[in-house]
Structures are given as structure tokens and as C-alpha cells.
Amino acid sequence: MRDTANQPLDIPPAWNKIELGDARGTLMVIGATDTGKSTFARYLYRRLGAEPGRQVAYLDGDPGQSTLGPPTTMTLALGTSGEVSFPPQGQTRRRFVQGTSPRGHMLPMVVGAARLAQASREAGADVLIYDTSGFVGAADGGAHLKLAKIELLQPSVVVAIQRDQELESVLAPLRHSRRPRLIDLRPSPAAQRRDVLARQTHRAAQFAHYFSPAHSLVVDWEWLAVFPASHFSFNQLVALEDAEGFALAVGIVELADLHARRVTLRTPLASLDGVQALRLGDVTLDPKTFRDQPL
Numbered sequence: 001m002r003d004t005a006n007q008p009l010d011i012p013p014a015w016n017k018i019e020l021g022d023a024r025g026t027l028m029v030i031g032a033t034d035t036g037k038s039t040f041a042r043y044l045y046r047r048l049g050a051e052p053g054r055q056v057a058y059l060d061g062d063p064g065q066s067t068l069g070p071p072t073t074m075t076l077a078l079g080t081s082g083e084v085s086f087p088p089q090g091q092t093r094r095r096f097v098q099g100t101s102p103r104g105h106m107l108p109m110v111v112g113a114a115r116l117a118q119a120s121r122e123a124g125a126d127v128l129i130y131d132t133s134g135f136v137g138a139a140d141g142g143a144h145l146k147l148a149k150i151e152l153l154q155p156s157v158v159v160a161i162q163r164d165q166e167l168e169s170v171l172a173p174l175r176h177s178r179r180p181r182l183i184d185l186r187p188s189p190a191a192q193r194r195d196v197l198a199r200q201t202h203r204a205a206q207f208a209h210y211f212s213p214a215h216s217l218v219v220d221w222e223w224l225a226v227f228p229a230s231h232f233s234f235n236q237l238v239a240l241e242d243a244e245g246f247a248l249a250v251g252i253v254e255l256a257d258l259h260a261r262r263v264t265l266r267t268p269l270a271s272l273d274g275v276q277a278l279r280l281g282d283v284t285l286d287p288k289t290f291r292d293q294p295l
Helices: 037-049 106-122 142-153 168-177 196-210
Strands: 025-031 056-060 073-080 090-097 126-129 156-159 181-185 215-220 225-227 236-239 247-257 263-269 276-284 292-294
Touching: 025 037, 025 106, 025 142, 037 056, 037 126, 037 156, 056 106, 073 106, 073 263, 090 106, 090 247, 106 142, 142 168, 156 168, 168 181, 236 263, 247 276
Parallel strands: 025 126, 025 156, 056 126, 156 181, 225 276
Antiparallel strands: 056 073, 073 090, 215 263, 236 247, 236 276, 247 263, 276 292
């Protein structure tokens, strides 16, 4: 079975046997990279979305291997009642986390997840499927990041997909607290490991698709907030945000005139209507190859 995101959905029989009952609130899916986490999250979205009376939202929380938006972002997409196709066809909200990895961007990741979860509730969704990033290593802070999100979002269910106890630093305290319901799964046999080159290639393809309708847009930032400061670099990624801090679009710096307080961005955004702030990223992007590099 194949979904509209062009990713195969190979459904192990064990998935269909999971008892979800009248699941409400946030259902968080955690796992290391290449464990089939995103495939399971999409399966869960389609399964719950097909049930009458549910409005299901999907949060793509991986800024490096995103499926619903350009890398460096987290994207919330709202489904419509009875919808089983993917990606969801309802409205979207997006947060710019400034990089393609949670490393060095943990606070933007936590804030972004909280703001997007709140947006899903305000839009009327009674279920949020949160597909998290594969950053789970305890030594790198991944376990602390997952626990902070769980503490903040208070999911009703945490689905943990692990090969060999790599999530136990997250799950051990949860097993004792019994606050969220835990569902332990093994990776799907169809899950394949990808090397660094494959992951870079995926990001480049996502960026190329996102910027395919882009054009040059001149932004006078005299009356805009600029986070963290107006120190623009050539080919730097920049988010154009609305008054609530959601990213209306992402752009690539083509030219910056610090004296005139003017920057030219290559972006798919049609106009500056609604733009209240610029947020500078920690990544540069080659506009020809769409390969990213840390700034």
C-alpha cells in the first residue's frame, strides 16, 4: 500500500492489533532514525482519521527529514473529517527551528511543538499525531529533549519503536510514572537504514520542491522584528513570520544592505502581507544544488 507522500506503507499485522479505544489528545511516536517511525505515524493518522466523529491533526516534527514542509521547520497539518489520504488537506501552521538537527536547537523544538499542539486544539482537532525526530541519544541530550516534550505536552499515548533498548533512558521513568499509556513496538521489517548521503539527498529534494516557485522579494526590515539580530549572511535561510510567530515562508538571502536595512530573499511567498518578523537560521543553502551547510 502506498500513500500520497510517495512512501510505502508496509503494515505489519501487529499494528492492526493495537487497541486504541477512544484515543484523544496527543499521540506521540518516538524512535531512533530509520525505525519506521514516520510510516507508523502516517498509518495512525489514516486509521484514526477514517473513524467517524474524529478530527485528526498531524505534526511533522523532524526538521532534518521533514515530509510536510521544508527542512528546518516543523509543520502542523489539519485533516478533515473522514480523511484517509496523506498528507492532510486542511490548513497548515509551521514553526522555523533554525536548523536541520535538534542539536543546538532544542529550545526552538520544544517551543515549536508546544505552539503547534496548541494551534491544533484551537482549530478543533481532538487527536494530534506527533511524529517526532529521531534524535534520541542520551549522551547528546536526545532523551532529555523527549522527556521535556512529554512533560510539556502530556500525551495520552506514547508509541515507542526501538530495535535494541535505545529508548530505555526515556521509557524507564515513564514505565514507573504510568502517566502516558506506553505502546512498545519493534521496527517494521520494511524499515531501512539510510546513510548520511541519503539523508542529505532527501533534504535537497525537499528544499528543491519548496523553492521551485520562488522569486526575489525585497524586504525593508525597518519596522520588523529581527531575531536574534540583523546579521544576514549570503545564502542564509530566513523565516518570514506572522504576528503569532508562525512561519509564513522560508527564504534564502540573496543580498543584504545593512545601511538601508533592506534584504533581498528568494522565497515562494507572494508578498509581505502579514509578515511581522524575520528569524535568521543557522543554515546556508546553495540555491542551485539545494545542499545545506551549517552557518
